[in-house]
Amino acid sequence: MNFFKSFFLFAFLGFFATACNSQAVHTKAHGAESAHHHGEASGAATNSVFQAQLSNVTQEYLRIKDALVKSDAGTAKSAAASMQLALASVDMKLVTGDAHMEWMGYLNQLKSVTETAVAAKGLEDVRQAFSAMSAPLAGAIKRFGGNDTELYLQHCPMAFNNAGGDWLSDTEAVRNPYFGDRMLKCGRVMETIE
Numbered sequence: 001m002n003f004f005k006s007f008f009l010f011a012f013l014g015f016f017a018t019a020c021n022s023q024a025v026h027t028k029a030h031g032a033e034s035a036h037h038h039g040e041a042s043g044a045a046t047n048s049v050f051q052a053q054l055s056n057v058t059q060e061y062l063r064i065k066d067a068l069v070k071s072d073a074g075t076a077k078s079a080a081a082s083m084q085l086a087l088a089s090v091d092m093k094l095v096t097g098d099a100h101m102e103w104m105g106y107l108n109q110l111k112s113v114t115e116t117a118v119a120a121k122g123l124e125d126v127r128q129a130f131s132a133m134s135a136p137l138a139g140a141i142k143r144f145g146g147n148d149t150e151l152y153l154q155h156c157p158m159a160f161n162n163a164g165g166d167w168l169s170d171t172e173a174v175r176n177p178y179f180g181d182r183m184l185k186c187g188r189v190m191e192t193i194e
Helices: 002-019 023-033 048-069 073-089 097-119 123-144
Strands: 151-156 165-169 188-193
Touching: 048 073, 048 123, 048 165, 073 097, 073 123, 097 123, 123 151, 123 165, 123 188
Parallel strands: none
Antiparallel strands: 151 165, 151 188
16 A cells, blocks of 8 residues: 555656756747747737837736735735726727727726736635736737737646646746745746747
């Protein structure tokens, strides 16, 4: 019986070590596999005022991420409220045609999940809402710009009971917002957005 306990313990530790790869491995994989995006993916120029307004949204999102890395639900919720204000300040009339419709899709998703984050009862609820805001914000940034520096789309395969979770970071070094100090470096860079 002790043999089986030892076997399963080592198997679990092996899985854990593989899922949360080291920075050296992540950097190598990042260089070989990641895609680079420069905003304005569909070719139409985006208004620079609109991009600056979207950059304000991005900065509030990064404040949420930093608070979650520290497992600080109160600061994360406050940053989510600030993100709501930044979203409300984006002038949707600055983008027209198909771009306007794309922005409205991203905006509706982001409004919904920031409301959820602000109303969240606890840290894990804020983390769930944050996870849901990462994809639409990444999509908007890839499409319209709105990032003053390189952003890194990062992924933790173990977040949310191994369903995985993505987030944007302004640093290449992984600082996991879904586990904080428990598994701070679990994850890898999936994509660089310039």
